[in-house]
Amino acid sequence: QVQLVESGGGLVQAGGSLRLSCAASRRTFSSYAVGWFRQAPGKEREFVAAINWSDGSTYYADSVKGRFTISRDNAKNTVYLQMNSLKPEDTAVYHCAARLGVRSTTAQDYDYWGQGTQVTVSS
Secondary structure (H helix, E strand, O other): OOOEEEEOOEEEEOOOOEEEEEEEOOOOOOOEEEEEEEEOOOOOOEEEEEEEOOOOOEEEOOOOOOOEEEEEEOOOOEEEEEEOOOOHHHOEEEEEEEEEOOOOOOHHHOOEEOOOEEEEEEO
């Protein structure tokens, strides 16, 4: 069983930055991938970014490429999502998720989910 806890959300003006954290309970994460997804009111859950824990390889949705960066800290069992140049359309609840295997852009491929953290970007 893996427990994930997100933090770092909040209210920010357009153009600003936030860093989300996803702390994992599992000690050994080497065979896992972690992804970030977001869901805005009235919209479907959307892939944002993902990382393979073993080699650190990453993948991003086109909508955030060049603005968001996903990274991991092995010692802290934590994955980060650095979000820069935020736009009002980035407003959503952001969830991190984990799966055994390589990164995926499909939410259904992930087995473990955090409770989510709200990000609100004002114009």
